[in-house]
Amino acid sequence: MQKPKIMPRAAKYGNNYWNSDGPKVGMREVTLYSDLEFDHWVSIETNPDVETYCEQYPEISFVQNDELHTSVFDMWLKLRDGTVICREVKYESELNPEDRCNVRTLRQIEAQQIYCKENGVLYEIITDKLLRKSHNELENRLKIISFVKNNPEPKEAPQIYKAVRRERVDLQTLSELLSIPYMLVHDACLWLFYQGLIHLNIDEIIICKRSEAWLRE
Structure with missing residues (x-):
């Protein structure tokens, strides 16, 4: 069974810490670490194609430049047709490869893409532009x-x-x-x-x- 990794607030860049009960996950407490993650959760909970989900899951390890790193997906979700998707929620500005501040984020995304390909699950990056278009x-x-x-x-x-x-x-x-x-x-x-x-x-x-x-x- 999927179990979210509880993160210290300081471990996430996002401000604003949200807790809410999730009907699709048996009304357990769901923890979100930013306004953007909360908006994403609202879209997931109200998407009838989604059967269930788990935030802050799974945690993966990867080696880069001879150093061991870890990364946690923002959300794992399963659709009613059986499709499994791992998602990362990002601001559009964080995906700009020309900004040196984004090196860590882009490294994380690359590792997540490799993990999903090797494990046969879909990988999606959901941005503020998509979530807040309306x-x-x-x-x-x-x-x-x-x-x-x-x-x-x-x-x-x-x-x-x-x-x-x-x-x-x-x-x-x-x-x-x-x-x-x-x-x-x-x-x-x-x-x-x-x-x-x-x-x-x-x-x-x-x-x-x-x-x-x-x-x-």
Whole structure:
């Protein structure tokens, strides 16, 4: 079983230390060491294609210039189709090879790439540019994970799911068609999105009556 390596705060360059319970990992406490790692965690927890994950795992050793070094991936994750991915979360500026301050980071990335190739797992670098490309999406994903963590699945969810089609429909229209109060439709759609049953246009607007839902194929 995967177990995160607990890092001393001083061992990570990032400021801001986050703890949160993770629904995909049995509500255990998840530790993140920077705002960027937290944003990444939110994207993972609200991605229905992800089955499970482990932050700060695995730890690897490698030799460079006759010296032994260690490196810990920011996240290991397993998709529902069985695909295993090791990820590193970085600011775009840290990947510039012309900046001498990035030598250690680029050395670490090279070692991680070699490890993943030798072990048959995918390797991905996720940057702030990708994670923060849409303020609306990030805010909506945070809203979804906060709701799921603190509320049971609404009993109206199955009825609302049956009413959603391939064509987009806004939440206010769903409320009127089903004669269900808007807030119950809203809450049910958050759960249905989290479960991977429907899409919501979370990258376009903050979730509201005008938000649109449609079936996830």
